[in-house]
Amino acid sequence: KAGVTQTPRYLIKTRGQQVTLSCSPISGHRSVSWYQQTPGQGLQFLFEYFSETQRNKGNFPGRFSGRQFSNSRSEMNVSTLELGDSALYLCASSLGVGQFFGPGTRLTVL
Amino acid sequence: SQQGEEDPQALSIQEGENATMNCSYKTSINNLQWYRQNSGRGLVHLILIRSNEREKHSGRLRVTLDTSKKSSSLLITASRAADTASYFCATEGRGGSYIPTFGRGTSLIVHP
Numbered sequence: 001k002a003g004v005t006q007t008p009r010y011l012i013k014t015r016g017q018q019v020t021l022s023c024s025p026i027s028g029h030r031s032v033s034w035y036q037q038t039p040g041q042g043l044q045f046l047f048e049y050f051s052e053t054q055r056n057k058g059n060f061p062g063r064f065s066g067r068q069f070s071n072s073r074s075e076m077n078v079s080t081l082e083l084g085d086s087a088l089y090l091c092a093s094s095l096g097v098g099q100f101f102g103p104g105t106r107l108t109v110l
Numbered sequence: 111s112q113q114g115e116e117d118p119q120a121l122s123i124q125e126g127e128n129a130t131m132n133c134s135y136k137t138s139i140n141n142l143q144w145y146r147q148n149s150g151r152g153l154v155h156l157i158l159i160r161s162n163e164r165e166k167h168s169g170r171l172r173v174t175l176d177t178s179k180k181s182s183s184l185l186i187t188a189s190r191a192a193d194t195a196s197y198f199c200a201t202e203g204r205g206g207s208y209i210p211t212f213g214r215g216t217s218l219i220v221h222p
Contacts, residue, residue, distance in 0.1 A: 004152075035212075043198065043212040090152055097202070098143060099210060101152040 002026070004093050004102035012108045018079040021105045025072050025093030031055075032074040033099065034066060037088040046089075049074050081109045114142075114199040114213035122219045129186040131216040133199030134179075142175055143210060144184050145198045153198065156184075191222040 005024045013019050025032050033056075034046040045058040049068035066076045072093070078085055086109045092099035117132045133142070141160045145153040159166045159175045159182065166173045172185040186193055196217050200210035 042214040045211070088150065092153075097141065098155055098158050099153075099200075100155060101145075103152040104150075106150065 004091060004100055006089075006091050006102040006105050008105060009103065010106045010108075012110060013081050014110050015081055015083060017081050018077065019081060019107060021076045021078075021089055021091075021107075023074045023076070023091030023093075023102060025074070025091075026100055029093035029095055029100070030072050031094040031096070032068055032072060033092045033094070034074070034076050035090040035092065036060070037090060037104070038086075043090070046076070078107075083109050085109050114201050114211060116197065116199055116213045116216040118216060119214070120217045120219075122221065123189060125189060125191055125220055125222050127189055127220075129189050129193070129218055129220070131184045131197050131218070133182045133184070133213060135182075135199075135201045136180065137201075138204050139177075139201045140204050141202050142173075142182050143200045143202070144171075144173060144182075145200060145212075147196045147198065147215070149195075156197075186218075189218075189220045191220050194218060194220045 007022045031050045033048040035043050037043045047066050048056040052068045063079045068074045088104045088106050090101050090104045092101045114133050114135045141158050143158045144156045147153045157168045157173050159173050170187045175182045196215040198212050198215045200212045202210050
């Protein structure tokens, strides 16, 4: 089976812009989670989607949002980008126990 | 807040030596997982140990779990330069949530 894929792999944006990241889970996985990884804060959970519904949410501002489509593909959107949003954004899919991560999208906000 | 906390934060060893990393957590768990992350890449799932298990092996990896002490250890035997990476523990708590909570990781450097 193909692994979790994320696009794009690298992205450079400026403050105030918005960005959309995409994640395709492993075939058959209905749970997709998003994480933000920074050197200072480590890996922080953003949200989890299951069958097109947000099932869990981390402690991030409303500028961070997501959605999941009927084919389980998920997108994450960040509006009004701030410098502190520069990070590696990781997506993970799961069948229930254990998560399989994609390679991540490296977002740089200038 | 981080549930799992790895120790040490950094570890530097020679090829062929064993590497031991520890993880402590705060609340009851269903299972604990170890992941590896090569620099700036995604995480790779290494091994999962359930709360009713005490030890698990996978190749050169050995994981132990002590639920009374709320701690786990990951042992990599006969380390190789390719083992250089960051290692994270993640706990899945009880109560139906499948979202693991990650620690900050141990950075392992294996010198050839």
